[in-house]
Amino acid sequence: MKVLVADKFEQSGLDGLKAAGCSVTYQPDLKDEALGAAIRDTRADVLVVRGTPVTGPMLEHAVLSLIVRAGAGYNTIDVATASRRGIYVSTCPGRNAIAVAELTFALILALDRRIPDSVAELRAGRWDKKEYAKARGVYGRTLGLLGFGSIGREVAIRALAFGMPVIVWSRRFADGRERPHDTGLPIEVGRTPQELAARVDVLSVHLALTPETRGLVNDDVLGRLKPGSYFINTARGEVVDQGALERAVRERGIRAGLDVFAGEPASAVGEFIAPIAQLPLVYGTPHVGGSTDQAQEAIAAEAVRIVATFQSTGKVPNVVNLATRTPATHRLIVRHRDRPGVLAHVFDRLRTAGINVQETENVIFEGAEAAVARISVDAAPPSDLLGAIQGGNENILDLQVVTIGA
Numbered sequence: 001m002k003v004l005v006a007d008k009f010e011q012s013g014l015d016g017l018k019a020a021g022c023s024v025t026y027q028p029d030l031k032d033e034a035l036g037a038a039i040r041d042t043r044a045d046v047l048v049v050r051g052t053p054v055t056g057p058m059l060e061h062a063v064l065s066l067i068v069r070a071g072a073g074y075n076t077i078d079v080a081t082a083s084r085r086g087i088y089v090s091t092c093p094g095r096n097a098i099a100v101a102e103l104t105f106a107l108i109l110a111l112d113r114r115i116p117d118s119v120a121e122l123r124a125g126r127w128d129k130k131e132y133a134k135a136r137g138v139y140g141r142t143l144g145l146l147g148f149g150s151i152g153r154e155v156a157i158r159a160l161a162f163g164m165p166v167i168v169w170s171r172r173f174a175d176g177r178e179r180p181h182d183t184g185l186p187i188e189v190g191r192t193p194q195e196l197a198a199r200v201d202v203l204s205v206h207l208a209l210t211p212e213t214r215g216l217v218n219d220d221v222l223g224r225l226k227p228g229s230y231f232i233n234t235a236r237g238e239v240v241d242q243g244a245l246e247r248a249v250r251e252r253g254i255r256a257g258l259d260v261f262a263g264e265p266a267s268a269v270g271e272f273i274a275p276i277a278q279l280p281l282v283y284g285t286p287h288v289g290g291s292t293d294q295a296q297e298a299i300a301a302e303a304v305r306i307v308a309t310f311q312s313t314g315k316v317p318n319v320v321n322l323a324t325r326t327p328a329t330h331r332l333i334v335r336h337r338d339r340p341g342v343l344a345h346v347f348d349r350l351r352t353a354g355i356n357v358q359e360t361e362n363v364i365f366e367g368a369e370a371a372v373a374r375i376s377v378d379a380a381p382p383s384d385l386l387g388a389i390q391g392g393n394e395n396i397l398d399l400q401v402v403t404i405g406a
Contacts, residue, residue: 001021001022001023001045001046001307001311002022002023002025002042002043002044002045002046003017003022003023003024003025003044003045003046003047003048003307004025004027004038004039004042004044004046004047004048005017005024005025005026005027005028005048006027006028006030006031006035006038006047006048006049006052007028007030007048007049007050007051007052007070008028008050008268009026009028009048009050009070009300009303010296010297010299010300012297012300012301013070013300013301013303013304014026016300016301016304016308017304017307017308020304020307020308020311021311022046022307022311025038025042025044030052031052031053031266031267035052035054035058036055036057036058039058039059039062039064040061040062043063044062044063044064045063045064045065045066046064046065046066046067046068046307046310047062047064047066047067047068048067048068048070048303048307049067049068049069049070049076049077050069050070050071051071051076051266051268051287052076052266053076053077053266054067054076054077054078054082055078055081056078056080056081058078059078059081059082059085059087060081060085062085062087064087065087065088065310066087066088066089066090066306066307066310066316067082067087067088067089067090068090068091068092068303068306068307069089069090069091069092070092070299070300070303071091071092071096071290071299072091072092072093072094072095072096072151072208072290073091073208073209073236074089074091074320075209075236075238077089079320079321082321083321088310088316088319088321089319089320089321090306090316090317090318090319090320091318091320092298092299092302092303092306092318093149093150093318094149094150094151095295095298095299095301095302096151096289096290096291096292096295096296096298096299097149097150097151097153097154098154098294098295099289099290099291099292099294099295100151100154100206100234100259100289100290101151101154101155101157101158102158102292103234103259103285103288103289104151104155104158104204104206104232104234104257104289105155105158105159105162107232107234107257107258107259107283107285108138108143108202108204108230108232108257109138110257110283111230111255111256111257111281111283112135112136112137112138112230113132113135114132114135114281116283117132118132138162138163138164138202139162139163139164140163140164140165141164141201141202142164142165142166142167142199142200142201142202143155143156143159143164143165143166143167143200143201143202143204144166144167144168144169144190144196144197144199144200144202144203144204145166145167145168145169145170145204145206146169146170146193146196146203146204146205146206146207146216146217147169147170147205147206147207147208147235148168148170148172148173148183148206149170149206149208151206151234151235152168152170152204152206153183153185155204155206156168156183156185156187157185160185160186164202165188166185166186166187166188167187167188167189167190167196167199167200168180168187168188168189168190168196169189169190169191169192169193169195169196170189173189174191193216193217193221194220194221194224195224197221197222197224197225198224198225200225200229201226201229201230202229202230202231202232203225203229203230203231203232204231204232204233204234205217205232205233205234205235205239205240206234206235207235207236207239208235208236209235209236209238209239213239214238214239215238215239215240215241216239217233217239217240217241217244217245218241218244219241219244219247222241222244222245222247222248222254223244223248223252225248225252225254227252227253227254228252228253228254228255229254229255230254230255230256230257231245231248231254231255231256231257232256232257232258233256233257233258233259233260234259234260234289235260236260237258237260237261237262237263237264238262240262242261242262242274242276245276246275246276246279249276249279249281249282250279253281255281255282256276256279256281256282256283257282257283257284258276258277258282258283258284258285259284259285259286259287259288259289260287260289261274261276261277261284261287262274264286264287272286302318305317306318326358326359326376326378327356327358327378328358328359328376328377328378328404329377329378329379329380329403329404330376330377330379330380330381330401330402330403330404331374331375331376331377331401331402331404332346332350332373332374332375332376332377332381332399332400332401333372333373333374333375333399333400333401333402334346334372334373334375334389334396334398334399335370335371335372335396335397335398335399336370336371336372336373336393336395336396336397337369337370337371337395337397338364338365338368338369338370338371339395341393341395342373342393342395342396343360343362343373345389345392345393345396346373346375346389346393346396349385349388349389349392350375350377350381350385350389353381353382353385354379355377355378355379355381355385356377356378356379357375357376357377358376358377358378359375359376360373360374360375360376361373361374362374370397376404380401380403381401386399386401
């Protein structure tokens with residue numbers, strides 16, 4: 001299997017891919033047209049990237065089967081085009097959770113103690129203990145978490161160790177999929193992002209960027225924060241309405257610690273001028289939350305596991321672009337002898353009837369004499385078609401139709 005690694009990647013990961021029998025091309029500086037050309041020229045089966053954008057035109061003439069994003073998010077990949085071309089997109093969720101949680105707390109403490117400003121004063125030759133001895137302290141301050149995935153959980157663990165009560169808003173609690181005590185942590189749950197913001201002293205964002213979360217943190221949320229509260233974003237810049245955040249900082253004294261911004265440079269080094277980053281008591285870092293040595297080693301190991309699993313089984317761990325619900329309306333259950341041509345006969349009859357197969361699974365019984373095929377289709381097979389299927393092949397033992405969702 002040919003693997004193109006088009007971003008900085010740990011040596012342990014490159015060694016792991018080679019040990020799995022992959023032919024590895026490592027070109028960490030590829031981007032834009034050069035990346036598109038490399039995808040075509042290498043005829044790679046798998047592409048591994050970190051933050052480098054993968055656009056639709058790059059995929060149009062690719063023979064790729066799998067894109068691995070060596071990180072948690074995937075907003076830098078044109079998932080729609082990948083899905084249209086049948087290319088799996090997979091991520092490495094949770095492997096950088098501790099690293100991001102550590103930076104989250106670094107930003108909270110930096111805001112409380114105004115560490116960057118104090119350092120700048122010292123480097124300028126000024127000693128101002130009177131000013132920088134002013135700090136609120138975080139013990140007993142309430143932390144609100146927007147999102148409670150692996151990163152949010154790690155932040156909660158650290159907050160509790162600092163003596164901070166934790167309140168969480170997450171869809172998993174809002175829709176009843178999980179209850180607070182299921183987490184094993186002494187947390188409370190907010191009913192809405194707005195209610196959460198009104199109850200906390202520090203609000204930290206840990207939401208993936210989706211159409212539903214884009215701009216979710218807006219005036220209505222930020223306007224509920226107490227004046228002088230702390231706001232942290234180590235998730236995605238686009239989750240926050242940047243104009244609303246600027247107004248909150250200017251007009252209500254909100255202090256902000258940001259690792260992510262809207263419109264970040266595509267390259268690791270470049271010019272970046274953002275109005276929000278110029279404001280006093282806004283401390284920023286250049287999207288480095290998950291970039292510790294420990295995190296990168298863990299991500300590399302997970303990327304290798306994904307590729308190795310795909311190579312040996314055809315299955316993709318952590319895939320993000322499979323349909324959660326297909327157009328299938330009925331499931332055809334075919335019990336048959338395990339003989340050549342049985343399923344080909346079934347599929348041919350369905351094709352002739354203009355019925356499309358959405359998903360299929362064929363399970364073999366012990367001894368490999370018989371099997372059951374479960375075939376999801378987009379229309380109800382009429383009775384004459386069922387008769388033609390069953391009567392047209394002597395190795396079909398039984399045939400049933402189940403309405404999906406009934």
